[in-house]
Amino acid sequence: MQEFxxxxxxFVIIWILMIYETSSQLTLSFFMLTAxxxxxxxxxxxxxxxxVYGILSMVIFLHGLIIHDFLYSSLLLLLITTMATFRLSNIKNLFLLIVNLLFSCSLLIPxxxxxxxVLLVWGFYAFLLIKLNKMELLRKEQKEIYEQLLAEYRHLKRMHIASEEVTKAEERTRIxxxxHDSVGHRLTALIMKLEMLHIQHPNEQYIDLKQMANESLNETRQAVQTLQESETKGITAVVQLIRKLEAxxxxxxxxxxxDGVLSIPLSNxxxxxLYRVIQEALTNVMRHASSKHVHISIGKSAIHTLAFSITNPMTNKEKFEFGFGLSNMIERVKEVEGQIEIYQTDEEFVIQGMMPYK
Incomplete structure (x- = not known):
């Protein structure tokens, strides 16, 4: 914005100097300036x-032709050509360069x-502009490649984080x-055997051993329950993971x-x-949406369901298609007996659904 x-x-200074020094038709000049x-x-x-560049050059040329000005009109044409160098493709930039060169030479007829x-100056300047145009196009291409690589890197990093969390949860569940299957069953069998021995041979030592075995069984059950839980419980873990993605x-x-969402006893x-749904939604925003604003809402209902919605503004009105990511998202929610809706309005893209919890 500062460059513009x-x-x-x-642009205005050159116009004012041209009107002040060469124009004898102020009304016409100010009209052309406004246009x-x-x-x-x-x-x-x-x-x-x-x-648009061509029409602007035509206005400058016609004004210079009417008031018989070459210097300031040529400076304006050079300025317009320079601005186009950083915005137009090679062919369009070359076309505008030739048009403005012809306009400038036409003003020089008297x-x-x-x-x-003048041709030598324009030729040297044209050479510089063509080089600058190629450099600018190369810079834009490199920037696009860099942004694509950066987006892919972030996507892979997010997938790596998610995979680590899933692997940890699966490993804790397996252990x-x-x-439960080995130690728990053996302790239960030991308690039953001690009970039978106590009945057959009443002895205080059997009671003490049985109490120790019961305590060991309770500790084992607590250890199993702890392993089956996430490192941070429920929604808190999901929020922390999403905050990582945000950063x-x-x-x-x-x-x-x-209110009350953080206390939901959410299973692994x-x-x-829930995490994968939000992750895929954020991935879609980064890949397809021009806006970087996302609103995530998580709530609960009186019938023990967890409700969620992810919305982001839409500037591109093209109709979306269900790709692998969205289809996989729907399947995941259905596996936990949940429901999900994915749709697009004139203003935003919406993913909303619910999952039952105990």
Whole structure:
């Protein structure tokens, strides 16, 4: 924006100098100035057509032709050509360069003795502009490649984090199952055997041994329960994981966590599904949405369901298609007997659903 303002000021200064020093038709000159300023402001748009540059050059040329000005009109044409160098493709930039060169030479018809020096200046300047245009296009291409690689790196990093969490949860579940199946069953059998021995041979030592075995069994059950839980329980774990994604993806995420949600006894399975749904939604935002704003809402109902919604503003009105990520998201939610809706309105893209919890 600062660069555009500097160019605008320079553009206005050259126009004012031209009107002040060479124009004898002030009304016409100010009318042409107003028209050129209106066209100039269109140049600030992201996707600008070469025709806007061409029309602006035509206005400058016609004004210079009417008031018989060459110097200031040529400076304005050079300025417009320079601005186009950083915005247009090679062919369009070359087309505008040739058009403005012809306009400038046409203004020189009453002074043909200066034609050769002017052509030399324009030729040297055109060479520089063509080089600058190629460098700018190369820079933009490298920037796009860098952004694509960065997005892919962030995606892989998020997948790695998620895989680590899932692997940890699966490993804890496996260890807990092995402890329950081996140690738990053996302790239960030991308690029953001690009970039978005490009945057959009443002895205080059997009672003490049975009490120790019961305590060991209770401790084993507590260990199994701890292993089956996440390192941080319930929604808190999901929130922490999403905060990591927010820091890595540079998205602007607004969280709304309604009353009572943090106390929901969310299982590992449901927590992983919720996390994967939000992760895939954020991935879609980074890949397809021009806006980086995302609103995530998590709440609960009186019928023991966890409700969630992820929305982001839509500027691209193209209809979305169900890819692998969205289809996989739907399957995950259905596996935990949940429901999910994915749709697009005129203003936003919406993913919302619910999952039962105990």
């Amino acid at each position: 303002f500097i160019r605008f000021v320079l 050129s300023l209106a066209l100039f402001f269109f140049l600030s748009k992201r996707d600008i057509s070469v025709y 002074h043909l003795e200066y034609l050769v020096p 807990a199952r092995e402890i 890595e993806s540079q998205l602007l995420i607004q969280f709304t966590i309604k 399975e449901h927590g992983i599904v």
